[in-house]
Amino acid sequence: MDISFIGFFLVKGLEISSPIAFSAMGGVFSERGGVVNIALEGIMTVTALTLVWGAITFQSIWVGLLIAVITGMLMGLIHAVVTVTFKVDHVVSGVAINVLAVGLSRFLCQSFFGAETQSKINPYLFPKLLGINSLAFWLIPAAALGWFILYRTVFGLRLRSVGENPEAADTLGVNVTLMRYVGVLISGALCGIASATLFADKWITGMVAGRGFIALAAVIFGRWDPVGAVLASLLFGYADTVRIVFASKIPIPDQFIQMFPYVLAVVVLAGIVGKSRAPAWDGRNYEKGEG
Amino acid sequence: MAQHSRRFSIYVLEQSAPFIGFLASMAVLTLIVMGLGEDPAKAFAGIYKFALSDPAKLAAGLSISIPYYLSGLSIVIAFRAGVFNIGNEGQYFIGGMVGAIAGVYFHLPPVIHIPVVIIFSMLGGALWALIPAVLKAVRGIHEVITTIMFNNIALALVNFLVNGPLSGLQKGTSLEPQMKKILPSAHFGKLNGFFRAIGWNVPDYVYLDYSLIVAIVMGLFVWFLLFRTRQGFEIRAVGTSTDVSRYAGIPVSKVQIGAFMLSGAIAGLIGLQEIFAIRGFYTYNLASGLGFDGIAISLIGKNSPVGIVFSSALFAFLKQAGYGLQLYSKVPNSVTYAIQGIMILFIVTINEILVRAARNLRKKEVG
Numbered sequence: 001m002d003i004s005f006i007g008f009f010l011v012k013g014l015e016i017s018s019p020i021a022f023s024a025m026g027g028v029f030s031e032r033g034g035v036v037n038i039a040l041e042g043i044m045t046v047t048a049l050t051l052v053w054g055a056i057t058f059q060s061i062w063v064g065l066l067i068a069v070i071t072g073m074l075m076g077l078i079h080a081v082v083t084v085t086f087k088v089d090h091v092v093s094g095v096a097i098n099v100l101a102v103g104l105s106r107f108l109c110q111s112f113f114g115a116e117t118q119s120k121i122n123p124y125l126f127p128k129l130l131g132i133n134s135l136a137f138w139l140i141p142a143a144a145l146g147w148f149i150l151y152r153t154v155f156g157l158r159l160r161s162v163g164e165n166p167e168a169a170d171t172l173g174v175n176v177t178l179m180r181y182v183g184v185l186i187s188g189a190l191c192g193i194a195s196a197t198l199f200a201d202k203w204i205t206g207m208v209a210g211r212g213f214i215a216l217a218a219v220i221f222g223r224w225d226p227v228g229a230v231l232a233s234l235l236f237g238y239a240d241t242v243r244i245v246f247a248s249k250i251p252i253p254d255q256f257i258q259m260f261p262y263v264l265a266v267v268v269l270a271g272i273v274g275k276s277r278a279p280a281w282d283g284r285n286y287e288k289g290e291g
Numbered sequence: 292m293a294q295h296s297r298r299f300s301i302y303v304l305e306q307s308a309p310f311i312g313f314l315a316s317m318a319v320l321t322l323i324v325m326g327l328g329e330d331p332a333k334a335f336a337g338i339y340k341f342a343l344s345d346p347a348k349l350a351a352g353l354s355i356s357i358p359y360y361l362s363g364l365s366i367v368i369a370f371r372a373g374v375f376n377i378g379n380e381g382q383y384f385i386g387g388m389v390g391a392i393a394g395v396y397f398h399l400p401p402v403i404h405i406p407v408v409i410i411f412s413m414l415g416g417a418l419w420a421l422i423p424a425v426l427k428a429v430r431g432i433h434e435v436i437t438t439i440m441f442n443n444i445a446l447a448l449v450n451f452l453v454n455g456p457l458s459g460l461q462k463g464t465s466l467e468p469q470m471k472k473i474l475p476s477a478h479f480g481k482l483n484g485f486f487r488a489i490g491w492n493v494p495d496y497v498y499l500d501y502s503l504i505v506a507i508v509m510g511l512f513v514w515f516l517l518f519r520t521r522q523g524f525e526i527r528a529v530g531t532s533t534d535v536s537r538y539a540g541i542p543v544s545k546v547q548i549g550a551f552m553l554s555g556a557i558a559g560l561i562g563l564q565e566i567f568a569i570r571g572f573y574t575y576n577l578a579s580g581l582g583f584d585g586i587a588i589s590l591i592g593k594n595s596p597v598g599i600v601f602s603s604a605l606f607a608f609l610k611q612a613g614y615g616l617q618l619y620s621k622v623p624n625s626v627t628y629a630i631q632g633i634m635i636l637f638i639v640t641i642n643e644i645l646v647r648a649a650r651n652l653r654k655k656e657v658g
Contacts, residue, residue, distance in 0.1 A: 038435060078636070082636060082640050086640045086643050086644065087643055088639045088640055088643050089639075091375055091435060092590060092639050093636070093637075093639065095377070095583070095586050095587070096587070096632055096635035096636045097632065097636070098583075098632075098638065099583065099587060099628070099631055099632040099635060100629060100631075100632020100633060100635075100636065101632070102580075102628055102630055102632070103625055103626070103628025103629030103630070103631060103633065104628075105627045106628060106629075107623065107625040107626050107628070107629045109625075110623045110625055111327075111623075116624075116625050135331075140620035145411070152472060204603075210439070212445055213436075213439040213440070213443075216435075216436055216439070217436050217440065218432075220436065253451050253455065255447040255448065255450050255451035255454075256447070256451065257449065258443075258450075259443070259444045259447040260446040262440040262443040262444045262447075263440075263444060265436075265440050266422075266440045266441070266444075268431055268438055269426075269432050269436060269437065270426055270432060288342070
């Protein structure tokens with residue numbers, strides 16, 4: 001194994017980790033505010049499509065990215081309205097949005113491109129850096145920024161307080177509803193970015209392939225911390241990279257290598273419990289006077 | 292008397308969310324159809340023609356609703372115990388495979404073979420639910436995460452087994468990867484003759500097979516278990532509040548593991564119709580997504596074994612409606628999937644609003 005191969009492996013792994021990592025960061029912002037968001041998968045499915053559509057239509061991947069981020073926030077808005085305003089169970093709403101996303105993305109693909117399961121080829125791609133999508137390198141500053149926002153800004157403090165103890169936060173004049181909305185919208189926006197690090201050249205149905213769910217495991221494994229979630233995502237991402245890079249070189253059936261990231265996720269989760277604690281009010285709705 | 296009717300109207304209010312949600316989503320469908328430049332009357336006529344216009348179409352709908360019902364039932368039992376079994380998709384694939392193994396390799400007379408494949412399907416599904424159930428009960432790991440992981444593991448596993456050790460194909464054939472054919476003694480026959488004898492003209496191409504009986508029996512069993520036994524009471528108590536149940540001395544972990552595995556066992560039955568009646572062999576290309584549909588079906592049916600009779604019929608109708616739209620108008624089939632998602636969101640949201648309103652009305656009534 002020479003240096004250039006190791007370099008290729010490291011960089012490729014970053015690219016493969018990115019969709020998981022950005023959406024996991026989204027999950028952190030949503031859950032620190034107290035809203036469980038298992039719709040990450042579905043939101044990415046839709047934003048991956050609008051990204052390609054936006055890039056082709058406006059002949060710029062950056063416009064595509066903007067449209068993906070906006071779409072992600074709109075999908076997040078649905079989740080926020082249903083869970084925060086109408087106080088429906090968060091997992092139920094997430095499941096429904098995932099169902100909606102499958103149909104919506106296929107329907108939009110049909111309307112935009114005339115085919116239900118795949119889009120046209122998008123020639124407008126992000127610039128490459130070291131042979132990979134340069135957007136993947138944003139991950140590092142993004143994790144730092146996420147950490148800074150959550151722990152060093154007033155907004156971050158308020159968001160966390162709403163996820164820990166909404167009653168106390170409410171008493172101190174924090175707008176619980178607003179904070180929770182913002183947390184979910186940030187997660188939607190990050191899903192938009194996450195999908196842009198997937199494959200921007202074409203949308204295919206099922207292309208997100210469980211990354212949004214792996215991201216949920218990364219949120220827990222990363223202890224609901226932006227940096228932790230990104231590190232956990234790197235673990236899953238590099239496990240997947242091993243699969244892709246070495247699949248043809250090791251005498252293990254391909255299907256077992258496919259299982260690897262998921263088995264790893266279960267083992268990791270089984271191993272860390274007790275050390276990882278969810279925000280106290282994660283997944284619970286808050287009503288004035290009920291606390 | 293006045294109070295009685297008032298109570299009744301509160302009850303109606305509480306139960307009406309699925310109907311309002313359905314109507315609202317049909318209104319959305321109408322808007323989409325108009326947005327696509329199609330005449331809504333034509334679109335709905337297409338739906339009617341394909342899904343409802345004659346007894347054969349209704350029988351086809353009933354046939355489609357069988358796996359939906361079993362999938363919903365699997366989730367009902369889990370939800371009632373406060374368990375989010377998102378893994379019934381994986382349990383369905385594994386259960387079907389284990390059942391098919393019994394159907395291929397055991398040589399038994401039909402009266403024994405058919406119950407055996409049913410039991411093996413349930414065992415397979417239950418087994419696949421075991422690890423997430425134990426991890427939840429013992430280590431407190433949320434089952435939403437583990438079951439999703441187990442779905443992916445299951446798909447890879449059946450893919451490996453069907454392509455490898457369990458493959459029933461000669462080398463070099465171009466057929467889709469599959470196991471050996473199910474033995475005739477385990478084949479699910481049809482009940483069409485019976486329905487024709489009682490006056491429902493069910494054509495031969497419709498599959499109203501033994502899985503219909505399985506669905507009915509399991510539905511009755513779950514209803515009886517939930518509402519007529521101590522175990523069922525414990526399940527419902529745990530689902531309502533784990534803390535209160537613990538104070539009351541109910542073994543919460545045991546109850547949740549039990550309900551989780553029963554949920555998996557029922558999920559193992561989802562594939563019966565496709566494997567043992569329609570295809571006659573197992574493949575990993577079984578209809579995907581049936582497990583996830585169960586979640587929606589259970590929610591819309593208010594997590595009741597009776598309620599999901601209607602919601603699984605509704606899903607079967609929506610599926611037929613999609614084909615009808617595709618065939619008789621220029622609205623694409625995919626729109627019905629989007630409508631399903633919208634409908635679930637409408638129903639759960641409206642339900643929340645109505646239940647709250649009903650609670651407030653009750654409070655007023657008490658004083």
